[in-house]
Amino acid sequence: MSEFLQHLVNMLVLGGTYALLGIGLTLIFGIMNVVNFTHGVLYTFGAYIMFIVVQQLGLNFFLALPVAVLAGWLLGATIELTLLRPLRGSDIDTTMLVMIGAWIAMQSGTLWIWGGVAKSVATPFPEAPLVLGPVSVSWLRLFVLAAAAMLILVTYLLINKTSLGRAMRATFQDHDTASLMGVNVDMIYTSTFAIGSSLAAAAGALLGPVYVIFPQMGDLAAVKAFAIVILGGLGNITGAVIGGFILALAEELGAGYVSSGYRDAMGFVIIIAVLIFRPTGLFARAERVG
Amino acid sequence: MTRALGLVPVFALATALFGGTAGAQTIKIGVNEPLTGAFAASGTYVVNGAKIAADEINAKGGILGKKIELVIEDNKSNPTEAAAVAEKLITSDKVPVLMGAWGSSLTLAVMPKLMEYETPMVVETSSSGKITTTGNPFVFRISPPSAVEAAAFKGIVDKLALKKVDFLIINNDWGRGTAEDFSKMMKDKGISIGLVETMDQGAQDMSAQLSKIKSSDSETVIVTTAVDQLTLIFKQAAALGLKKRIITTGGSQNPDQIIAQAGAAANGTMHLTTFLPWFPDKTPNPEATNYFITEWKKRGFEFAGCTESFRGYDGIRTAAAAVEKAGKAEPAAIKAALWDINIKGLNGDIVFRKSGPEGKESGQSQPNVYLIEINDGKVELKTL
Numbered sequence: 001m002s003e004f005l006q007h008l009v010n011m012l013v014l015g016g017t018y019a020l021l022g023i024g025l026t027l028i029f030g031i032m033n034v035v036n037f038t039h040g041v042l043y044t045f046g047a048y049i050m051f052i053v054v055q056q057l058g059l060n061f062f063l064a065l066p067v068a069v070l071a072g073w074l075l076g077a078t079i080e081l082t083l084l085r086p087l088r089g090s091d092i093d094t095t096m097l098v099m100i101g102a103w104i105a106m107q108s109g110t111l112w113i114w115g116g117v118a119k120s121v122a123t124p125f126p127e128a129p130l131v132l133g134p135v136s137v138s139w140l141r142l143f144v145l146a147a148a149a150m151l152i153l154v155t156y157l158l159i160n161k162t163s164l165g166r167a168m169r170a171t172f173q174d175h176d177t178a179s180l181m182g183v184n185v186d187m188i189y190t191s192t193f194a195i196g197s198s199l200a201a202a203a204g205a206l207l208g209p210v211y212v213i214f215p216q217m218g219d220l221a222a223v224k225a226f227a228i229v230i231l232g233g234l235g236n237i238t239g240a241v242i243g244g245f246i247l248a249l250a251e252e253l254g255a256g257y258v259s260s261g262y263r264d265a266m267g268f269v270i271i272i273a274v275l276i277f278r279p280t281g282l283f284a285r286a287e288r289v290g
Numbered sequence: 291m292t293r294a295l296g297l298v299p300v301f302a303l304a305t306a307l308f309g310g311t312a313g314a315q316t317i318k319i320g321v322n323e324p325l326t327g328a329f330a331a332s333g334t335y336v337v338n339g340a341k342i343a344a345d346e347i348n349a350k351g352g353i354l355g356k357k358i359e360l361v362i363e364d365n366k367s368n369p370t371e372a373a374a375v376a377e378k379l380i381t382s383d384k385v386p387v388l389m390g391a392w393g394s395s396l397t398l399a400v401m402p403k404l405m406e407y408e409t410p411m412v413v414e415t416s417s418s419g420k421i422t423t424t425g426n427p428f429v430f431r432i433s434p435p436s437a438v439e440a441a442a443f444k445g446i447v448d449k450l451a452l453k454k455v456d457f458l459i460i461n462n463d464w465g466r467g468t469a470e471d472f473s474k475m476m477k478d479k480g481i482s483i484g485l486v487e488t489m490d491q492g493a494q495d496m497s498a499q500l501s502k503i504k505s506s507d508s509e510t511v512i513v514t515t516a517v518d519q520l521t522l523i524f525k526q527a528a529a530l531g532l533k534k535r536i537i538t539t540g541g542s543q544n545p546d547q548i549i550a551q552a553g554a555a556a557n558g559t560m561h562l563t564t565f566l567p568w569f570p571d572k573t574p575n576p577e578a579t580n581y582f583i584t585e586w587k588k589r590g591f592e593f594a595g596c597t598e599s600f601r602g603y604d605g606i607r608t609a610a611a612a613v614e615k616a617g618k619a620e621p622a623a624i625k626a627a628l629w630d631i632n633i634k635g636l637n638g639d640i641v642f643r644k645s646g647p648e649g650k651e652s653g654q655s656q657p658n659v660y661l662i663e664i665n666d667g668k669v670e671l672k673t674l
Contacts (some may be wrong), residue, residue: 003505006530010497043338116326116364117334118518120551127553129529138529211494212518219494257500261461261488263498 002134003256011245011252016148019206019244021221022228023155023237024199027123029226030235031172032192035092037099039200040222042104043217046201047208047253048110051119054209061124065147065205066122073194078258082192085186110215118212144177144206151202153180153193156237168192171234200225220264227271246270316359317352317619319344319609321398322390324601327367327480328491332516332542335595336414337362339602340389343610353614360606365391367491369399370437376403376411380598386619387411387612389605394418394463397429404428408647411611415598416604418467424654430628430642430653432604432635436468439539439562440475442659446672447479450535454482454508456521458499460515468514470540484508485627489519496523502531510535517544517598518547524552524559526566541659543566546594549667560663562670565637568669573624574657574658575634583635604635628653 015021028036053064083102087095089153120148126138171188172177179185202217211217228247230237232252254266274282321340323436324333344358351360361383366371379385380403383459388404388411390392391397397416404411405426413431417439422431434442455476459465463490473483484506486500501522503511511534513523520543527536534542541564566572569580582603586596613633616623633640635657643647661672 003501006501010501014495014497016368031334065411111326115334116330117332120521126527126553129530129531138525141529166484172396214326214330216492228623252498256502259488260499260502261490263493264490 006135007252007256009135009137012247013137013145014252015245015248016145016152016205016258017244018149018200018224018228018248019152019241020203020206021225021253022232022240022244024151024196024203025194025222025225026229026232026235026237026240027155027159027199028196029229030233030240031168032189032196033092033098033149034084035096036193036196037096037222038102038106039196039225040218040220041103041110042072042075042197042200042218043204043263044107044213044220045075046204047217048114048119048204048214049201050121050205051213054121055119061122061209064099065202068205069198069202072204073198075201076194076197077190080190080236081196084193085189087187107218108213114215116215120212121177121209123209140210147206148203151199152237152241155199158195159237161236163189164191176236223226225266227267229281230271231274231282233283236281236283239281243281246282304313305631306606308517311322316357317354317610317613318359318361318383318385319606319613320376320383320388320390321360321362322365322375322379322388322396323362324367324392324396325362325364326516329367329392329516331518331544331595332415332598333364333367335544335591335598336392336602336605337597338589338591339582339586339604340606341602342582342589343606344600344602346581346608350607353610354617354619356611356619357456357605361385364398365516366482367393367396368634369395369576373399373403375432376400377389377407380407380409386478386606386621387609387624389414389602389609392416392531394421394467397421398463401429402449407621408625409621409626412605412608413593413602415542418463418465419464419471422654423647424652425647425650426652427650428625428652430608430655432608432655432657433541433601434564435447435654436471436539436657438656439468439541439659440471443472443539443562443661444475444479446661447476449482450510452476452479452481452510454484455483455510455512456485456487456497456503456506456508458489458503458511458513460519462490462491464540465514468512472512482580486533489515491515491519493519494522495526500527500532503534504530504532508534510537514540516540516542517547521548521551524548524555528552528555535560536589541565542598544594544597545662545664545669547592549664550594556664557666558664560661562661563597563655563662565597565600566599566660566662566671567593567600568662569671572671573636574638575636576586578634600636603636604640607633607635608640 049068049071129138167183185237228243232243250266255263348357353499363375365375392415394416409641410428417434417436417490457469534601539562543561573579612627640655645654
């Protein structure tokens, strides 16, 4: 029983960060319809910003987080302005190839600057964990969970309760009508991509100190993010959050009670099942076809 | 200006051609190591150790009147890449001998290429038994196979009063080979084996496996993986309140790095290592060990890397000694000469004995294995 409780606690902590990865991608992949292969690199980028600010500049850990989010926002905006804007209107394959190119170039860039050896970031949290009866959890991971929850809430409110969010949803539903209604669609494209990117960077900045930081760290994260988005339904923020927790639960229980060798496969077994039985995702709203 | 720029490719070509002719004046040794990916830290340490050996030999005038040139390639911690790198080193760079490829799965992937091109390789780190028992006569290993580690550990299991152990191993030839050899030895000693949990080489979150181990009824966990994953395991085990005795194997732990990054969580842990940089006087060749450690520090590398990098140093010295003995930089002659060398390695004399099926034996030297314990952030030697 205590083992099961511990697995549940692990699931909560892991699920929070998966959800954060998922909502960033669901904005770009789900709403903008751009197959964003740079999502993993932006995650890596956020982690390296933490490394620079905390380890190399010696500045405060809590200051580094907003710096990483801002840096992710700027890099995302740059990618949109230089790569995606000229390609608007071209077919999905061309965009996909350009994004794959950007992914490889940026990953090689991190390798060139920082080398392949993993880096770690010191945190201000105590080493001794918080112990609650049979379960224990590290303070750092509790902080990561809280920060992720806050970012998810802010994003949800931004999309659903603000006029910027309304303009975003309108633009990606019907680009021309939104434009006629006075929405600056160019600005909406750039800011949506930038917000999605800053969420990826935030996830990297939060998880970099939990694990270790290296140039390929984003690859597995990106694969999981795609899985979460498909699981939750394209463009569905709530779906991405729930998808993140489902993936974490599947990995924890899969590793705990089935076989740890197949831990990373568990999530994909679920994805296959979802694609067979509910191809639009678990939480996709009913949509009129045709 | 445009005309001047037009000359750039010509200069580049000239430099390349000149570089090519200069290359023929050196003796090339191919180095196939993981410089990126899951084993980047370890592979980089080994390469830095290899460079110390090459510089030392070259400072003394090289071998056969020529300088040694290391051709270093990154196998990306990926078996497919490791095989491709070996092919590139042999066919394009024309190296007559290689050193590599750090991990057991990486080395096993390279081995068919050695057969195909009949080129010998000094294996400096890999510990899977399969490497020297499958009948590949081009493999010469200076690191201990996991069965040798298990045998060395046998002497101390009574002293540690082990009753039941769990395993947490990297899910590849290295980890699985270790679990197999250690389980066999322990069962013979009447110790029961509990869980055998695995982790992917790139996995960063082992909380699920550790939670399971925390709830088991064993008192000891044997952990096998490289240093980056180990530090994560120590931190995550501490976060879960796992109180079992942790023993690591494989010699790629860099205990000082664990002390630095895992802090108090490292205390009381034990590690099977293949080098004693903390106690140079207790190593088989104190003079060489002291030289190596001084040179390592002089180059500004972290002391923690010594436990890994010494293998690169010994590996290159082994290959160079074989080239010298062969009298020429040709694969067949070097392969024959590897059987006759006897050099003072940092972890015992390097002399190859036959291992594997008759007629196509691989070479295996007999390095020492040590057990150390971390106490109050310091490394202590335990007697095996």
